[in-house]
Amino acid sequence: MKRNEHSKTYNRPAPVEGLPESPELEKAVLGALILEPEQLSDVSEIVEISAFHNANNGKIYGVMLSMLERGEKIDLCTLADRPELKGREMLRYLTTLTNAVGSGINVLDHARKLRDTEIRRRMCLFGHELAARAVSDPDGVMDWAVAGITAIADRAIRADDIAPLSEVVRATLNDLERRQQARQAGECIGIPTGLQRLDALTGGWRGGQLVVLAGRPGTGKSATMLHFARTAAVAGVPVCVYSAEMPNTQLAGRMLVGGSGVNSGSFRTGDIDADGWRELERAAAELSALPVYLNDRANITMGTIRSQCKAMHRRGRCGMVIIDYLQLLDTTSRNVQSTREREIAAASRSAKLLAKELDVPVALLSQLSRKIEERADKAPMLSDLRESGAIEQDADMVLFLDRPAMYGAQTINTNRYGLISSDGVGIMHVAKNREGATGRIYFRHNKSLTRITDYDSPATDVIGEPGPF
Incomplete structure (x- = not known):
């Protein structure tokens, strides 16, 4: 039961003419509830006290909710006996409410319309306050606006969105059948990752997942x-990429080098021959046809990312989100008592909510702490996630990137391949997988980290080249 009487509301007096309201709907809902109070528990899940623009109507509805909580009988007489509603005028008004409707048969439809009217009223008042703040507080108005519109949208969530178990079970079986068909056809169940071993272990990326990809600087987070x-x-999935670390041109350059096979050092210095230009043009044409959208805005907030992704999702342009990386986001809070850990935790939680709201996978890159450097065993652990344990809690999957060659290791001891050279080889540790197994994935990469393949792929696919791009 929703009783948020003390929450912030936009139903305050304001110099705004023509606010959406419906006295007839308010009376119809109250009259129907007096006649059929057994409907109150359902109505209370749709509208709150603030939905009643008329103060007396709101008071009556609040008294009815209080009586429902205490298990008291609700009818015209018991309402009139309540101290808050005593008086001849109030009794006369309660009587007119019951005369306004013949029964409570349509009360749920009336309640939904009343809630929609309240939301429109809140939007009007929000718009007027937004205009005032844009003048008086231009620096903080963006974050305030995002938080405000999100709060209104959250209140607009319909109570009938709750689903019976029978429907959920059927949907689950249908999804299982789809996964079985994909498996039998040799296809990835979810969105393919580009590494067959990772697809086999995780099933690919799934809607609603928060995937954390973490590593120390230089391990290849951005390349991956x-x-x-x-x-x-x-695979046809539109991807929104947010990079707080590198400009869009550098991201595109990495993709062009990886797609064309030209030498990264030559690309950096502009020493490209005719054959190289042909390969770059070919790669450019292929990349230009892909549904990838880049945003390299510095100091971007999670609120801004969520707003833009929702807008892109409505246009069919957001099937996956990648954020590079968590610690570079603008997480500053106006709360002077807030700590860095709390701010990072809030950003991590916001990323998880984005994945759930849009039903898309969100890949969140993160730094690892320097504790790895102090250990003899450099293999990353969940406790190495930098600045907040909440990252581990929110994540559905945690992947660690490890390149033993960075720490001077000449070989890697593996269960699957035996003792292998560390040159051009990386390890992806699946440290947490809420929906499946954990383990290690070995992959090959070139020196510029612009091309990554499964370790089982021929080594010629990732021929080394001098110098990082």
Whole structure:
């Protein structure tokens, strides 16, 4: 039962003419509830006290909710006996309410219309306050606006969105059948990752998942992110990439180098011959056809990312979100008592909510703490996630990138391949997988980290080249 009487409301007096209201609907709902109070528990899940623009109507509805909580009988006489509603005028008004409707048969429809009227009223008042704040507080108005419109949207969520178990069971079986068909056809169940071993272990990316990809600087987080983005886009999934670390041109350059096979050092210095230009033009044409959208705005907030992704999703342009990376987002809070850990935790939680709201996978890149450098065993652990344990809690999947060659290791001891050279080889540790198994994925990469393949792929696919791009 919803009784948020003390929450912030936009139903305050304001110099706004023509606010949406419906006295007839308010009376119809109250009259129907007096006649058929057994409907009150359902109505209370649709409208709150604030939905009643008339103060007396709101008071009556609040008294009825209080009586329902205490299990008291609700009718015309018991309402009139309540101290808050005593008086001849109030009794006369209660009587007119019951005369306004013949029965309570349509009360749920009336309640939904009343809630929609309240939402429109809130939007009007929000718009007027937004205009005032845009003048008086231009620096803070964007975050305030995002938070405000999100709060109104959350209140607009319909109570009948709750689903009976029978429907959920049927949907679950239908989804299982789809996964079985994909498996039998040798296809990835979810969005392909671009690494067959990772697809086999995780089933690919799924809607609603928060995937955290973490590693120390230089391990290849951004390169792996671009690999994931390109693979998803090739599969027809539109990808929104937010990079707080690199400009869009550098991201596109990495993708062009990886797609064309030209030397990264030559690309950086502009030393490209005719054959190289042909390969770059070919790669450019392929990349231009992919549904990948880039945003390299510095100091971007999670609120801004969520708003833009929702807008892109409505246009069919957001099937996966990649954020590079968490610690570079603008997480500053106006709460002076807030800590860095709390701000990072709030951003991580916001990323998870975005994945759930849009039913798309969200890949969130994150730094690992320096504790790894102090250990003899450099393999990352969940406790190495930098600045907040909430990241581990929110994530459905945690992937760690590890390149033993960075720490001077010449070989890697593996269960699957035995003792292998560390040159051009990376390890992806699946440290957490809420829907499946964990384990290690070995992959090959070139020196510029612009091309990544499964370890089982021929080594010629990732021929090394001098110098990082």
